[in-house]
Amino acid sequence: xxxxxxxxxxxxxxxxxxxxxxxxxxATGMREVALHAGAPRGSLQHYFPGGKxxxxxxxxxxxxxxxxxxVARFLDESAKAGEPTPAxxxxxxxxxxxxxxxxxxFAAGCPVAAATVDCAASGDSTREAAAAAFATxxxxxxxxxxxxGVPAARAGSLATLMISALEGAILIARAERDVRALTTVATExxxxxxxxxxxxxxxx
Amino acid sequence: xxxxxxxxxxxxxxxxxxxxxxxxxxATGMREVALHAGAPRGSLQHYFPGGKxxxxxxxxxxxxxxxxxxVARFLDESAKAGEPTPAxxxxxxxxxxxxxxxxxxFAAGCPVAAATVDCAASGDSTREAAAAAFATxxxxxxxxxxxxGVPAARAGSLATLMISALEGAILIARAERDVRALTTVATExxxxxxxxxxxxxxxx
DNA sequence: AGGGGACTATGACAGCGGTCATAGTAGCGA
DNA sequence: TCGCTACTATGACCGCTGTCATAGTCCCCT
Numbered sequence: 001x002x003x004x005x006x007x008x009x010x011x012x013x014x015x016x017x018x019x020x021x022x023x024x025x026x027a028t029g030m031r032e033v034a035l036h037a038g039a040p041r042g043s044l045q046h047y048f049p050g051g052k053x054x055x056x057x058x059x060x061x062x063x064x065x066x067x068x069x070x071v072a073r074f075l076d077e078s079a080k081a082g083e084p085t086p087a088x089x090x091x092x093x094x095x096x097x098x099x100x101x102x103x104x105x106f107a108a109g110c111p112v113a114a115a116t117v118d119c120a121a122s123g124d125s126t127r128e129a130a131a132a133a134f135a136t137x138x139x140x141x142x143x144x145x146x147x148x149g150v151p152a153a154r155a156g157s158l159a160t161l162m163i164s165a166l167e168g169a170i171l172i173a174r175a176e177r178d179v180r181a182l183t184t185v186a187t188e189x190x191x192x193x194x195x196x197x198x199x200x201x202x203x204x
Numbered sequence: 205x206x207x208x209x210x211x212x213x214x215x216x217x218x219x220x221x222x223x224x225x226x227x228x229x230x231a232t233g234m235r236e237v238a239l240h241a242g243a244p245r246g247s248l249q250h251y252f253p254g255g256k257x258x259x260x261x262x263x264x265x266x267x268x269x270x271x272x273x274x275v276a277r278f279l280d281e282s283a284k285a286g287e288p289t290p291a292x293x294x295x296x297x298x299x300x301x302x303x304x305x306x307x308x309x310f311a312a313g314c315p316v317a318a319a320t321v322d323c324a325a326s327g328d329s330t331r332e333a334a335a336a337a338f339a340t341x342x343x344x345x346x347x348x349x350x351x352x353g354v355p356a357a358r359a360g361s362l363a364t365l366m367i368s369a370l371e372g373a374i375l376i377a378r379a380e381r382d383v384r385a386l387t388t389v390a391t392e393x394x395x396x397x398x399x400x401x402x403x404x405x406x407x408x
Numbered sequence: 409a410g411g412g413g414a415c416t417a418t419g420a421c422a423g424c425g426g427t428c429a430t431a432g433t434a435g436c437g438a
Numbered sequence: 439t440c441g442c443t444a445c446t447a448t449g450a451c452c453g454c455t456g457t458c459a460t461a462g463t464c465c466c467c468t
Contacts (some may be wrong), residue, residue: 120227160385171321177331
């Protein structure tokens with residue numbers, strides 16, 4: 001929910017991501033994107049000569065960058081507020097979703113997940129964009145984990161586990177219209193995550 | 205991949221699930237379903253007077269039952285082959301996907317996830333069908349866990365965690381066209397899962 | 409033989425999708 | 439004033455979608 005008062009082009013990319021979050025790629029029309037962004041319809045073919053595919057791909061790239069920035073922000077906040085831990089980072093990632101769902105309903109999910117599911121509808125480049133988005137999300141998480149004391153060898157794996165569990169819990173939460181899956185995943189994964197830093201200094 | 209040589213109605217439900225697995229709900233046309241099932245187009249409105257919504261809902265119910273049966277089969281097989289453990293069950297669930305992906309490519313995902321993502325496009329009943337599908341999947345997993353020695357209080361939570369991680373890993377694997385996320389999730393989650401049975405008999 | 413139910417076969421309809429084509433406007437440098 | 443570039447505005451096209459309407463066929467039961 002940032003307030004992107006940039007140019008119309010950026011607004012359209014943002015709106016596309018926002019609309020893909022609900023309904024998926026197939027249900028998101030280009031006219032609808034322009035309308036949602038308050039941008040003129042004619043600008044679509046001007047800014048995105050590559051058509052819908054380009055727009056969707058850029059929306060995914062935007063989503064990936066956004067997720068990466070969120071991780072950095074979580075780290076900064078928890079560094080100020082006390083001792084950050086892997087489980088705390090994961091809890092913060094999960095909390096973003098529980099907050100949104102309790103506040104605004106379960107209408108929207110992760111745009112990258114939505115695009116991945118509909119990858120057959122939009123050519124193969126969309127799939128690559130989704131993979132890149134996951135990468136620009138996993139990277140900061142893994143870096144954060146190493147910064148918190150997790151051995152570098154496991155940081156990547158744990159980051160993948162965290163994002164997998166989060167994505168799956170988002171799905172279940174939306175289906176059930178209940179935050180339960182998200183909170184469950186956060187509490188169940190916590191000991192495993194914090195144990196990973198302890199392995200570097202096992203005894204007390 | 206069962207071979208459902210039942211009536212045309214069941215074939216259409218199966219084909220619908222199969223097609224939703226790729227492309228999602230929006231990209232799956234009813235004519236396409238009939239074609240894929242080798243069923244006459246006229247049968248659609250005969251067997252599914254509720255339209256696409258009914259067809260999708262039944263496909264999700266079918267997928268949920270299928271997933272539940274798979275869990276039971278994993279249990280039977282591993283009971284014969286030796287000592288089943290929670291991590292072994294999860295590994296078997298993951299292996300089904302890695303096997304499919306290495307053998308047949310990454311074209312298809314989980315139909316329930318796809319329908320959840322597109323839930324805004326198809327009325328609210330589809331969302332409930334997805335929730336029910338998750339429930340008929342989580343149930344057997346939780347039962348299996350208690351049968352393996354996991355305290356009943358944690359079995360449900362761990363089942364949710366397992367399915368969440370699996371669904372998320374499926375997404376990432378499809379995006380990356382790489383089984384990596386699936387195997388990572390299986391190995392990283394293994395100690396946590398097996399530790400849950402040990403808590404019942406901690407020493408030794 | 410005939411009636412009736414289950415199933416199949418088409419065709420039409422209205423709507424929406426992305427994309428292209430064409431024309432129009434605004435601002436700015438020369 | 440001209441010309442150029444960036445951007446906007448429409449409208450049309452074609453394909454596809456889900457859904458409905460109307461017949462048509464088959465087969466079993468009485």
